[in-house]
Amino acid sequence: MSGVNKLIDVLEEVIEDLMTDYLNSRNDESVRIKNEVFNTYYEVKEIGLPDKPSVVGFVDAGFKPYKTDVSMIIPLRLGALLRMEDGRLLSVKEALNRPSTEGLVLYSSRRAAGEGFEFRVKVRSSSGDSLLFERPGDDAVASQELSRFVREFISSSLKERPGFFTRFTLYIEGLIELAYAVRLLEGVKREAGIDPKCVVLDGTLIKWFAVKRGSAGAIDGINVLSVLTGLEPSSIKDLLWKVVGLSKTSKFTSIARSYSLFRKAGLEARGSRGLYTLPDVEGGDRVCGLLSELLTDSRKRIHVEETVKILNRIVYDRNGVYVARFPLTPDRRNVFMLDVHTPEALVSVGDGVKLNINAFNQVRQLLEGVVSELFRSRSKIVGEPPCGYMEVDRLVRFGGEESRSFEKLLISLVSSELSGELSEVLTQVFSSTTRMRYGYR
Secondary structure, eight states: OHHHHHHHHHHHHHHHHHHHHHHTTTTSHHHHHHHHHHHHEEEEEEOOOOOSSSOEEEEEEOOOOEOOOOOEEEEEEEEEEEEEETOOEEHHHHHHHSSSSEEEOOOOOOEEEEEEEEEEEEEOOOOOOOOOSSTTTHHHHHHHHHHHHHHHHHHHHHHHOOHHHHHHHHHHHHHHHHHHHHHHHHHHHHHHHHOOOOEEEESOOOOOOHOOOOOOOOOOHHHHHHHOOOOOHHHHHHHOOOOOOOOEEOOOHHHHHHHHHHHHTTTTOOOOOOOOEEHHHHHHHHHHHHHHHHHHGGHHHHHHHHHHHHHEEEEEEETTTEEEEEESSSSSSEEEEEEEEEEOOOOEEESOOOOOOHHHHHHHHHHHHHHHHSSBBBBBTTTOBOOOOOOOOHHOOOOOHHHHHHHHHHHHHHHOOOOOOHHHHHHHHHHHHHHHHHTTO
Protein backbone atom coordinates (compact mmCIF):
# COMPACT_ATOMS: atom_id res chain seq x y z
CA MET A 1 0.00 0.00 0.00
CA SER A 2 1.36 3.42 -0.96
CA GLY A 3 2.02 6.11 1.61
CA VAL A 4 -0.86 8.22 0.24
CA ASN A 5 -3.36 5.35 0.48
CA LYS A 6 -2.23 4.59 4.01
CA LEU A 7 -2.72 8.25 4.98
CA ILE A 8 -6.22 8.21 3.45
CA ASP A 9 -7.11 5.13 5.53
CA VAL A 10 -5.83 6.77 8.72
CA LEU A 11 -7.72 10.02 8.06
CA GLU A 12 -10.95 8.17 7.25
CA GLU A 13 -10.67 6.41 10.60
CA VAL A 14 -10.00 9.67 12.45
CA ILE A 15 -12.93 11.43 10.72
CA GLU A 16 -15.25 8.57 11.68
CA ASP A 17 -14.11 8.95 15.31
CA LEU A 18 -14.68 12.70 15.10
CA MET A 19 -18.24 12.21 13.86
CA THR A 20 -18.99 9.65 16.58
CA ASP A 21 -17.58 11.85 19.34
CA TYR A 22 -19.49 14.89 18.08
CA LEU A 23 -22.79 13.02 17.98
CA ASN A 24 -22.17 11.52 21.43
CA SER A 25 -21.31 14.94 22.88
CA ARG A 26 -24.86 16.11 22.22
CA ASN A 27 -26.05 13.59 24.82
CA ASP A 28 -23.97 15.31 27.50
CA GLU A 29 -26.35 17.30 29.75
CA SER A 30 -24.19 20.44 29.76
CA VAL A 31 -23.85 20.43 25.96
CA ARG A 32 -27.55 19.68 25.53
CA ILE A 33 -28.54 22.61 27.77
CA LYS A 34 -26.22 25.00 25.91
CA ASN A 35 -27.65 23.90 22.58
CA GLU A 36 -31.21 24.39 23.82
CA VAL A 37 -30.42 27.84 25.24
CA PHE A 38 -28.67 28.90 22.04
CA ASN A 39 -31.60 27.88 19.85
CA THR A 40 -34.17 29.47 22.18
CA TYR A 41 -32.45 32.77 22.97
CA TYR A 42 -31.79 34.09 19.46
CA GLU A 43 -34.27 35.42 16.92
CA VAL A 44 -33.07 35.09 13.31
CA LYS A 45 -33.73 37.86 10.79
CA GLU A 46 -32.64 38.61 7.24
CA ILE A 47 -29.98 41.26 6.76
CA GLY A 48 -31.68 44.24 5.17
CA LEU A 49 -30.56 47.57 3.78
CA PRO A 50 -30.26 50.69 5.97
CA ASP A 51 -32.79 53.48 5.58
CA LYS A 52 -29.95 56.00 5.28
CA PRO A 53 -26.25 55.23 4.56
CA SER A 54 -23.80 56.04 7.34
CA VAL A 55 -20.03 56.05 7.89
CA VAL A 56 -18.41 52.88 9.29
CA GLY A 57 -14.85 52.64 10.63
CA PHE A 58 -12.58 49.59 10.51
CA VAL A 59 -9.57 49.16 12.79
CA ASP A 60 -6.94 46.44 12.82
CA ALA A 61 -3.37 45.82 13.96
CA GLY A 62 -0.58 43.74 12.53
CA PHE A 63 2.00 42.50 15.00
CA LYS A 64 4.66 39.86 15.60
CA PRO A 65 5.80 38.82 19.11
CA TYR A 66 9.46 38.21 19.96
CA LYS A 67 9.70 36.38 23.28
CA THR A 68 12.24 35.33 25.85
CA ASP A 69 11.49 33.76 29.25
CA VAL A 70 11.59 37.16 30.95
CA SER A 71 10.50 39.66 28.30
CA MET A 72 8.47 40.25 25.14
CA ILE A 73 8.95 42.70 22.30
CA ILE A 74 5.95 43.23 20.01
CA PRO A 75 6.18 45.58 17.03
CA LEU A 76 2.70 46.73 16.01
CA ARG A 77 1.25 48.48 13.02
CA LEU A 78 -2.13 50.10 13.69
CA GLY A 79 -4.39 51.38 10.98
CA ALA A 80 -7.96 52.29 10.14
CA LEU A 81 -10.23 52.90 7.19
CA LEU A 82 -13.46 54.89 7.09
CA ARG A 83 -16.13 53.65 4.71
CA MET A 84 -18.05 56.75 3.70
CA GLU A 85 -21.73 57.02 2.80
CA ASP A 86 -20.90 56.64 -0.91
CA GLY A 87 -18.76 53.53 -0.30
CA ARG A 88 -15.36 55.21 -0.64
CA LEU A 89 -12.65 54.01 1.76
CA LEU A 90 -10.71 56.85 3.41
CA SER A 91 -7.45 56.35 5.27
CA VAL A 92 -6.60 58.18 8.51
CA LYS A 93 -4.27 60.33 6.42
CA GLU A 94 -7.13 61.41 4.16
CA ALA A 95 -9.61 61.95 7.01
CA LEU A 96 -7.39 63.48 9.70
CA ASN A 97 -4.03 64.21 8.04
CA ARG A 98 -2.38 61.69 10.39
CA PRO A 99 -0.27 58.69 9.33
CA SER A 100 -2.31 56.05 7.48
CA THR A 101 -0.62 53.44 9.65
CA GLU A 102 0.97 53.96 13.05
CA GLY A 103 4.01 52.10 14.34
CA LEU A 104 4.31 51.13 17.99
CA VAL A 105 6.61 48.89 20.00
CA LEU A 106 5.22 47.14 23.09
CA TYR A 107 7.81 45.87 25.57
CA SER A 108 7.06 43.92 28.71
CA SER A 109 9.27 42.24 31.29
CA ARG A 110 8.94 39.96 34.28
CA ARG A 111 11.69 40.23 36.88
CA ALA A 112 12.29 38.89 40.38
CA ALA A 113 11.47 41.40 43.13
CA GLY A 114 12.01 40.26 46.70
CA GLU A 115 10.20 36.98 47.15
CA GLY A 116 7.92 37.57 44.19
CA PHE A 117 7.92 39.04 40.68
CA GLU A 118 7.34 42.43 39.13
CA PHE A 119 5.87 43.21 35.71
CA ARG A 120 6.85 46.25 33.65
CA VAL A 121 5.10 47.50 30.51
CA LYS A 122 6.40 50.05 28.04
CA VAL A 123 4.67 51.40 24.91
CA ARG A 124 6.60 53.56 22.46
CA SER A 125 5.38 55.20 19.27
CA SER A 126 7.73 55.11 16.28
CA SER A 127 5.43 57.36 14.21
CA GLY A 128 5.33 61.13 14.15
CA ASP A 129 2.00 62.92 14.57
CA SER A 130 0.45 59.87 16.22
CA LEU A 131 -3.33 59.46 16.44
CA LEU A 132 -3.06 57.47 19.67
CA PHE A 133 -0.39 59.63 21.36
CA GLU A 134 -1.04 63.17 20.18
CA ARG A 135 1.73 64.99 22.05
CA PRO A 136 5.45 64.09 22.29
CA GLY A 137 6.05 62.17 25.50
CA ASP A 138 2.45 60.91 25.85
CA ASP A 139 3.67 57.36 25.23
CA ALA A 140 6.27 57.66 28.03
CA VAL A 141 3.62 58.92 30.47
CA ALA A 142 1.29 56.07 29.44
CA SER A 143 4.10 53.54 30.02
CA GLN A 144 4.71 54.81 33.56
CA GLU A 145 1.01 54.63 34.36
CA LEU A 146 0.67 51.16 32.83
CA SER A 147 3.48 49.77 34.99
CA ARG A 148 1.86 51.38 38.05
CA PHE A 149 -1.50 49.85 37.16
CA VAL A 150 0.04 46.40 36.80
CA ARG A 151 0.96 46.45 40.48
CA GLU A 152 -2.71 47.02 41.33
CA PHE A 153 -4.13 44.98 38.48
CA ILE A 154 -2.61 41.58 39.10
CA SER A 155 -2.31 39.45 42.21
CA SER A 156 1.13 38.24 43.35
CA SER A 157 0.20 34.60 42.75
CA LEU A 158 -0.61 35.27 39.09
CA LYS A 159 2.68 37.13 38.58
CA GLU A 160 4.53 33.94 39.54
CA ARG A 161 3.16 32.11 36.48
CA PRO A 162 5.34 32.54 33.35
CA GLY A 163 2.43 31.67 31.05
CA PHE A 164 0.33 34.42 32.59
CA PHE A 165 2.99 36.99 31.72
CA THR A 166 2.68 36.12 28.03
CA ARG A 167 -1.12 36.23 28.06
CA PHE A 168 -1.13 39.50 29.96
CA THR A 169 1.18 41.12 27.38
CA LEU A 170 -1.10 39.99 24.55
CA TYR A 171 -4.06 41.38 26.53
CA ILE A 172 -2.36 44.78 26.58
CA GLU A 173 -1.81 44.48 22.82
CA GLY A 174 -5.56 43.93 22.39
CA LEU A 175 -6.32 46.98 24.53
CA ILE A 176 -3.99 49.08 22.36
CA GLU A 177 -6.12 48.15 19.33
CA LEU A 178 -9.27 49.08 21.23
CA ALA A 179 -7.69 52.34 22.37
CA TYR A 180 -6.89 53.21 18.75
CA ALA A 181 -10.54 52.58 17.82
CA VAL A 182 -11.71 54.86 20.65
CA ARG A 183 -9.30 57.63 19.59
CA LEU A 184 -10.48 57.26 15.98
CA LEU A 185 -14.11 57.73 17.02
CA GLU A 186 -13.26 60.73 19.17
CA GLY A 187 -10.83 62.24 16.66
CA VAL A 188 -12.92 62.08 13.49
CA LYS A 189 -15.91 63.63 15.24
CA ARG A 190 -13.88 66.41 16.86
CA GLU A 191 -11.59 67.24 13.95
CA ALA A 192 -13.50 66.21 10.81
CA GLY A 193 -17.13 66.37 11.89
CA ILE A 194 -17.61 62.69 11.00
CA ASP A 195 -19.78 60.60 13.33
CA PRO A 196 -19.45 56.90 12.38
CA LYS A 197 -22.33 54.52 12.94
CA CYS A 198 -19.79 52.17 14.48
CA VAL A 199 -16.12 51.19 14.42
CA VAL A 200 -15.36 47.52 13.78
CA LEU A 201 -12.45 45.63 15.34
CA ASP A 202 -11.25 42.43 13.70
CA GLY A 203 -11.82 39.79 16.37
CA THR A 204 -13.66 39.27 19.61
CA LEU A 205 -14.24 41.90 22.28
CA ILE A 206 -14.27 39.21 24.96
CA LYS A 207 -10.95 39.02 26.77
CA TRP A 208 -10.41 36.18 29.26
CA PHE A 209 -8.20 38.34 31.44
CA ALA A 210 -10.89 40.91 32.07
CA VAL A 211 -13.14 38.27 33.60
CA LYS A 212 -10.72 36.92 36.22
CA ARG A 213 -7.46 38.48 37.30
CA GLY A 214 -7.15 37.44 40.94
CA SER A 215 -7.10 41.01 42.31
CA ALA A 216 -9.46 43.07 44.44
CA GLY A 217 -8.13 46.39 43.10
CA ALA A 218 -10.29 49.11 41.59
CA ILE A 219 -8.60 48.92 38.17
CA ASP A 220 -9.77 47.17 35.02
CA GLY A 221 -9.23 47.46 31.26
CA ILE A 222 -11.19 50.73 31.03
CA ASN A 223 -8.54 52.39 33.21
CA VAL A 224 -5.82 51.02 30.92
CA LEU A 225 -7.71 52.48 27.94
CA SER A 226 -7.87 55.80 29.80
CA VAL A 227 -4.10 55.84 30.19
CA LEU A 228 -3.54 54.94 26.53
CA THR A 229 -6.01 57.47 25.12
CA GLY A 230 -5.78 60.33 27.62
CA LEU A 231 -9.59 60.26 27.92
CA GLU A 232 -11.62 59.91 31.11
CA PRO A 233 -13.16 56.46 31.80
CA SER A 234 -16.67 57.94 31.52
CA SER A 235 -15.87 59.33 28.05
CA ILE A 236 -14.43 56.00 26.97
CA LYS A 237 -17.56 54.15 28.07
CA ASP A 238 -19.71 56.55 26.06
CA LEU A 239 -17.62 55.74 22.96
CA LEU A 240 -17.46 51.97 23.56
CA TRP A 241 -21.12 51.50 22.67
CA LYS A 242 -20.09 52.29 19.08
CA VAL A 243 -17.20 49.79 19.02
CA VAL A 244 -18.14 46.31 17.82
CA GLY A 245 -16.07 43.21 17.19
CA LEU A 246 -16.46 40.97 14.15
CA SER A 247 -14.83 37.54 14.30
CA LYS A 248 -14.35 35.49 11.15
CA THR A 249 -13.17 32.51 13.22
CA SER A 250 -14.76 30.98 16.30
CA LYS A 251 -14.90 27.77 18.30
CA PHE A 252 -16.25 24.66 16.60
CA THR A 253 -19.19 24.47 19.02
CA SER A 254 -20.19 28.09 18.33
CA ILE A 255 -20.10 27.55 14.57
CA ALA A 256 -22.02 24.26 14.82
CA ARG A 257 -24.75 25.79 17.01
CA SER A 258 -25.00 28.84 14.75
CA TYR A 259 -25.20 26.74 11.60
CA SER A 260 -27.97 24.66 13.13
CA LEU A 261 -29.83 27.82 14.15
CA PHE A 262 -29.58 29.38 10.69
CA ARG A 263 -30.50 26.15 8.91
CA LYS A 264 -33.75 25.94 10.85
CA ALA A 265 -34.49 29.54 9.88
CA GLY A 266 -33.91 28.92 6.17
CA LEU A 267 -30.17 29.10 5.67
CA GLU A 268 -30.43 28.14 1.99
CA ALA A 269 -33.05 30.78 1.10
CA ARG A 270 -32.20 32.12 -2.34
CA GLY A 271 -31.97 35.85 -2.87
CA SER A 272 -31.35 36.54 0.82
CA ARG A 273 -28.67 39.05 1.82
CA GLY A 274 -27.80 36.78 4.71
CA LEU A 275 -29.04 36.23 8.24
CA TYR A 276 -28.27 37.71 11.63
CA THR A 277 -29.51 37.24 15.18
CA LEU A 278 -31.16 39.39 17.81
CA PRO A 279 -31.93 38.61 21.45
CA ASP A 280 -35.54 37.43 21.57
CA VAL A 281 -37.51 38.58 24.62
CA GLU A 282 -39.89 35.61 24.71
CA GLY A 283 -37.02 33.21 24.09
CA GLY A 284 -34.99 34.98 26.78
CA ASP A 285 -37.81 34.45 29.27
CA ARG A 286 -37.88 30.75 28.47
CA VAL A 287 -34.09 30.55 28.85
CA CYS A 288 -34.25 32.24 32.26
CA GLY A 289 -36.95 29.82 33.37
CA LEU A 290 -34.96 26.79 32.22
CA LEU A 291 -31.71 27.92 33.84
CA SER A 292 -33.39 29.09 37.06
CA GLU A 293 -34.88 25.63 37.45
CA LEU A 294 -31.38 24.14 37.17
CA LEU A 295 -30.14 26.44 39.95
CA THR A 296 -32.27 24.51 42.44
CA ASP A 297 -29.43 21.96 42.27
CA SER A 298 -26.36 23.79 43.65
CA ARG A 299 -24.06 21.40 41.77
CA LYS A 300 -25.37 22.77 38.48
CA ARG A 301 -24.66 26.47 39.19
CA ILE A 302 -21.33 26.33 37.38
CA HIS A 303 -23.06 24.88 34.29
CA VAL A 304 -25.63 27.69 34.39
CA GLU A 305 -22.92 30.36 34.71
CA GLU A 306 -20.91 28.90 31.84
CA THR A 307 -24.04 28.71 29.67
CA VAL A 308 -24.88 32.39 30.30
CA LYS A 309 -21.31 33.32 29.26
CA ILE A 310 -22.13 32.03 25.77
CA LEU A 311 -24.68 34.85 25.51
CA ASN A 312 -22.99 37.66 27.42
CA ARG A 313 -20.30 38.19 30.01
CA ILE A 314 -18.63 40.89 32.07
CA VAL A 315 -15.42 42.20 30.51
CA TYR A 316 -14.60 45.26 32.65
CA ASP A 317 -16.03 44.43 36.04
CA ARG A 318 -14.91 47.54 37.98
CA ASN A 319 -16.48 49.83 35.36
CA GLY A 320 -19.54 47.71 34.60
CA VAL A 321 -19.06 46.91 30.91
CA TYR A 322 -20.37 43.70 29.35
CA VAL A 323 -20.10 42.11 25.92
CA ALA A 324 -22.96 40.27 24.21
CA ARG A 325 -22.39 37.90 21.27
CA PHE A 326 -24.52 37.38 18.16
CA PRO A 327 -23.87 34.97 15.27
CA LEU A 328 -24.57 36.04 11.69
CA THR A 329 -23.98 34.71 8.17
CA PRO A 330 -23.61 37.17 5.29
CA ASP A 331 -23.53 34.49 2.56
CA ARG A 332 -25.71 31.79 4.21
CA ARG A 333 -22.65 29.56 4.49
CA ASN A 334 -19.88 31.18 6.55
CA VAL A 335 -20.58 32.10 10.19
CA PHE A 336 -19.26 35.28 11.82
CA MET A 337 -19.62 36.40 15.44
CA LEU A 338 -20.59 40.00 16.19
CA ASP A 339 -19.73 41.33 19.67
CA VAL A 340 -21.24 44.49 21.13
CA HIS A 341 -20.48 46.33 24.37
CA THR A 342 -23.41 46.80 26.74
CA PRO A 343 -23.67 48.84 29.98
CA GLU A 344 -25.66 46.06 31.66
CA ALA A 345 -25.97 42.31 31.42
CA LEU A 346 -28.76 41.08 29.15
CA VAL A 347 -28.95 37.85 31.15
CA SER A 348 -27.52 37.61 34.68
CA VAL A 349 -27.15 34.87 37.30
CA GLY A 350 -27.94 35.53 40.96
CA ASP A 351 -30.40 33.67 43.15
CA GLY A 352 -32.14 33.04 39.84
CA VAL A 353 -31.46 33.84 36.20
CA LYS A 354 -32.90 37.22 35.21
CA LEU A 355 -33.60 39.05 31.98
CA ASN A 356 -32.90 42.77 31.57
CA ILE A 357 -35.68 44.00 29.27
CA ASN A 358 -34.23 47.50 28.88
CA ALA A 359 -30.85 46.13 27.85
CA PHE A 360 -32.57 43.72 25.45
CA ASN A 361 -34.42 46.53 23.70
CA GLN A 362 -31.31 48.73 23.50
CA VAL A 363 -29.25 45.95 21.96
CA ARG A 364 -31.97 44.99 19.49
CA GLN A 365 -32.13 48.58 18.27
CA LEU A 366 -28.33 48.77 18.04
CA LEU A 367 -28.05 45.52 16.08
CA GLU A 368 -30.81 46.38 13.62
CA GLY A 369 -28.97 49.57 12.70
CA VAL A 370 -25.39 48.31 12.80
CA VAL A 371 -25.80 45.04 10.89
CA SER A 372 -27.72 46.54 7.98
CA GLU A 373 -25.17 49.36 7.63
CA LEU A 374 -22.17 47.10 8.15
CA PHE A 375 -23.16 44.75 5.35
CA ARG A 376 -24.56 47.40 3.02
CA SER A 377 -21.30 47.24 1.03
CA ARG A 378 -19.35 43.97 0.83
CA SER A 379 -16.07 42.67 -0.49
CA LYS A 380 -16.52 40.14 -3.28
CA ILE A 381 -14.57 37.38 -1.56
CA VAL A 382 -15.45 34.19 0.31
CA GLY A 383 -17.79 34.96 3.20
CA GLU A 384 -18.87 38.35 1.81
CA PRO A 385 -17.32 40.38 4.68
CA PRO A 386 -18.10 44.09 4.94
CA CYS A 387 -16.14 46.25 2.52
CA GLY A 388 -13.29 47.69 4.59
CA TYR A 389 -12.96 44.69 6.93
CA MET A 390 -10.30 42.80 4.98
CA GLU A 391 -8.94 45.94 3.29
CA VAL A 392 -7.69 47.33 6.61
CA ASP A 393 -6.15 43.91 7.36
CA ARG A 394 -4.03 44.23 4.22
CA LEU A 395 -3.10 47.77 5.23
CA VAL A 396 -1.57 46.78 8.59
CA ARG A 397 -0.40 43.22 7.99
CA PHE A 398 3.01 42.77 9.62
CA GLY A 399 4.93 40.23 7.61
CA GLY A 400 7.20 39.67 4.69
CA GLU A 401 9.70 42.44 4.11
CA GLU A 402 8.52 44.54 7.08
CA SER A 403 9.06 41.65 9.46
CA ARG A 404 12.51 40.92 8.04
CA SER A 405 13.48 44.60 8.24
CA PHE A 406 12.44 44.78 11.90
CA GLU A 407 14.37 41.61 12.72
CA LYS A 408 17.51 42.86 10.94
CA LEU A 409 17.35 46.17 12.81
CA LEU A 410 16.68 44.46 16.16
CA ILE A 411 19.55 41.99 15.68
CA SER A 412 21.89 44.75 14.50
CA LEU A 413 21.19 46.80 17.62
CA VAL A 414 21.57 43.76 19.88
CA SER A 415 24.95 43.04 18.30
CA SER A 416 26.18 46.64 18.58
CA GLU A 417 24.79 47.49 22.02
CA LEU A 418 25.49 44.19 23.80
CA SER A 419 28.52 41.96 23.91
CA GLY A 420 29.64 38.41 24.56
CA GLU A 421 27.31 35.53 25.27
CA LEU A 422 24.17 37.66 25.78
CA SER A 423 24.55 39.20 22.34
CA GLU A 424 24.96 35.79 20.69
CA VAL A 425 22.01 34.26 22.55
CA LEU A 426 19.62 37.11 21.78
CA THR A 427 20.71 37.15 18.15
CA GLN A 428 19.58 33.53 17.88
CA VAL A 429 16.37 34.15 19.82
CA PHE A 430 15.31 37.00 17.54
CA SER A 431 16.36 35.47 14.23
CA SER A 432 14.03 33.70 11.80
CA THR A 433 16.44 30.80 11.40
CA THR A 434 16.05 29.84 15.05
CA ARG A 435 12.26 29.82 14.83
CA MET A 436 12.42 27.66 11.71
CA ARG A 437 14.86 25.28 13.32
CA TYR A 438 12.71 24.70 16.37
CA GLY A 439 9.35 25.09 14.69
CA TYR A 440 8.46 28.34 16.41
CA ARG A 441 6.03 30.73 14.80
